[in-house]
Amino acid sequence: MKNAALRNVMLAAVVTLSACGQEAPAPTEEPTMAATSEAAMGGMAMSAEAKMAQGTGVVTAIDTSAGTITLDHEAMPEIEWPAMTMTFSVKPAVLDGVKVGDKVAFDASIQGSAAEVTAISSQ
Ligand SMILES: [Cu+2]
Structure with missing residues (x-):
């Protein structure tokens, strides 16, 4: 019970x-x-729309007449990019003293396959 x-x-x-x-x-x-x-x-x-992303890397080439900068950049998790060397378009005024070999921090605007560096500074 x-x-x-x-x-x-x-x-x-x-x-x-x-x-x-x-x-x-x-x-x-x-x-x-x-x-x-x-x-x-x-x-x-x-x-x-354009995606904004921040990255760091090393400048491997600059072509001011073409308006391009080539960066050996580190991984950019915001946009799921692995580390790579690639060319971005850039307005020459944005470069402001940045030169080949500099380690840089940069902002990039990515729209489809077009990538533009919108801000960059040597570290
Ligand atoms: Cu890349």
Whole structure:
């Protein structure tokens, strides 16, 4: 008799626990789905617009007549770029004393395959 009562209490506890366990995923699922669709919309909006990113690297070439600078840049996690050497377009006025061999910090605007250095300074 005593054991049966105890079993009922334990059973009730298990039912309560499993009820909680079943309820738990539902509220967490909704915000996750909302966040995912927001992120997708944000990603779509961003792909049409220029993305700004900051990076550091070393200047390997400058061509002021072409308006380009080649940077051996470190990884840029904001835009999921690995470290690489690449050429950016740049307005000569932005360079302001930056020369080949300098270690630099820079801001870049990336739109599709076009990348422009918008600010740069030697470190
Ligand atoms: Cu790059």
